[in-house]
Amino acid sequence: MIRIYDTMKKKKVDLETVEKKKVGIYLCGPTVYDYGHLGHGRSAVCFDLLRRYLSYRGYEVTFVRNWTDIDDKTIERAKAEHTTVQELTERFIRIYEEDFEKLGILEPDEAPKPTEHIPGIVSFIERLFEREHAYLLEDGVYYDISTFDDYGKLSGQRLEDLKQGVRVDVAEGKRNPGDFALWKFEKPGEPSWPSPWGNGRPGWHIECSVMSGRYLKEEFDIHCGGQDLIFPHHEDEIAQSRGAGYRFARYWMHNGFLNIDNEKMSKSLGNFFTLRQAFELFSPKAVRFFLISSHYRAPLNFSEETLRQAEAALQRFNDFIGRVAEAKQGERGGTAETIDAGIRRAREGFTEGLDDDLNVSKALAALSDFVRDVNVLMEKGELGSESAGLVIEFMKEIDKVLGVFSFEKKKLDGEIEKLIEERIFARRKKEFARADAIRDRLLKMGIVLEDTKDGTRWKRA
RNA sequence: GGCGGCAUAGCCAAGCGGUAAGGCGACGGUCUGCAAAACCGUUAUACGUCGGUUCGAGUCCGACUGCCGCCUCCA
Known part of the structure; x- marks a missing residue:
């Protein structure tokens, strides 16, 4: 029996999938406006491990990981770079794909983007209106969290406590401080799509509710993401999906942070190492092994x-x-x-x-x-x-x-092969000074030699 | 202020009531022309502190201390 830690229940539980030996997994992927850092790598690798393991254990896995391609960040960055949101996000998706491939992360079965699911998002919001969870304000459509009884269950937040914690200016007329935007009305110069309430773009949380429903079942098995997404992102997803009448995710799994000097690695703290920077210092497989070798829920300190x-x-x-x-x-x-x-x-x-x-x-x-x-x-x-x-x-x-081992040995080029033979010859003649000189030279070329009783063996440093 | 997590050797880390896995590093040894690799041995009377429960506690309970995260965009 496979046991997983469920954030909702706050304990390890037996994995009992909706359909026997089949598992549907949705992972909240990154917002694609900049290079991915090791923290993004960790989340991707952790749940790649989950996916690979379940498939190893005989499950038929459907794995969905989204790219968030429309939000404040992508809009701002596109503006700053004098390009379009689409160009920017497509560029970074490609970069992420390359980095993730190097990390040995299998391609998801689906990699949806909210900008390609606008009609689904609009009808989802319509449904929330019908069920009286949504309301209209001047700057957008909002979700009324007080209409959802279980709000706060995942993150252990209570509505009253949330009121005190609010640090952002809330939009005029919000019914509860924690109410969040389902649809944001168009601002000049920003991408927008038509909707029954006015041109605009989706709020952040709605995409995951819509796309997980689209590519997985109405009730699917595991929803994953970084711990920082528990609140408000996942809490809000639950409110939307359950509010819309769907059963949604059975289990919630969250990976711990990648720390640097014992602090969360993040863009806003500016203490991040991009995957590309890491690959300059260490092989991608070593990076993957590093990310995998400690428990996914524990903080992992990078140094x-x-x-x-x-x-x-x-x-x-x-x-x-x-x-x-x-x-x-x-x-x-x-x-x-x-x-x-x-x-x-x-x-x-x-x-x-x-x-x-x-x-x-x-x-x-x-x-x-x-x-x-x-x-x-x-x-x-x-x-x-x-x-x-x-x-x-x-x-x-x-x-x-x-996904970390190396089985194929790359061939040596002729020059190196010749040096190795020369050294074997020198050793036979007990010309050890010459043999050692050659060994040093090869070491500088990245070839390590080991003399065994069965002969000389080489490997790459 | 609210919610949550963590504290085990030089470092990483398992352990979930029965007397401290594993890895990295270091040191000693075997092997080797010397190395490297591999193997053997050593490296925590002790699990943040103080109490409590128990025949017995890193392991359960309480208090304290220290770190970290969420409560705002964030993997």
Whole structure:
């Protein structure tokens, strides 16, 4: 049984999907007006892990992640850059897609944008009018949160408390300070679409209610996003969708923040590292491993040190895979039975960990034990090629979920190959000074050599 | 002010009432021409502090302290 932490219930619950062995997931994606930073990467990676894991466990997954392409930010930025909102958002969507691909994030089944769902948004608001949740003001259409009994349930906010917390100027005539815009009337120079109430654009929250309903079922399984979206965004989505008479999401999952110096990484604090900056310092797979290797709900502190640790830990797995791959090529016999039990145990530990609300630490501990055991076998020369093949298959199986390992070794270019051979020759003649010089030279070229009893092995630094 | 989260070794981190997983780093060892990798060993009488419950508590309860987040756009 897979257990997940449900923000609504504030505890771990058994995952019971609407339809057996099928799961519909909606993830609130980024607003596309600027480069994505590691925090966006974390959210995307966390729920990519969820999606991959559920699919590994036999679920047929429908995964929807939106791009928010119309809001104050995109409008402002487009203005500042003297371009259109559409040009700007399309440009950044492409950038996000590239970055996400590097992070090993699988493409969503649907990646909807609110600007392409205006008719659906308009009819959704009409429905809210019919059900007397919406009202009209001078600058837009608003949702009356006092008409929805469960308002505040997700975030644990009470209506009365919210009144005190209000720090923004509220529009004239709002019935409750927490009422939010469903539709904002046109301002000069801003993109707008027609509606029964006047030209304008959708409010922020409405897009997710509409698009999740469009691409998933009326009641779907898991709604995900960053913790900062719990209030007001997700609270408001619930109010809209339930208000409109839909059952909406069964479970709510939220990822913790990526911190830098123990503070939330965010655009407004200006303390962010873009994904691209991170990729200049570390390989995308190392970044993914870093983002994955700590529990998704816990805060994760970014620093060069923590990234380096992740890189080293990943290196150990990749070195392992490289060595096993060589053993697979070898002639060594032996039965595969010996390794079967180990693989089974590792798989059990791995799934037991991830079943428990994606406890990656537990899963990786099982994998670490497995790696050590197989290393011991190899050390003793007891890993047959058939067994090695099974180990590789198992690591590939695991990697369908983790998406971090490297199985392909890129070919060496001729010059490097020649240097390696030259060094082997020098070592045979016991010309160690020359051999060491060549090794240093190769190291500077990014090639690390390891002399083993079976010969010299190379890998990339 | 309201709501919520977190505090475990040098660092990251699991643990969910039965006597401290795993990883990174460091040190010692085996192996090696030397390294590297791998393996073995060492690295928390102790889980923010103080009380309480219990035969027994990082693990439950209370108080306190310190961090962080949400309450406003935000993954």
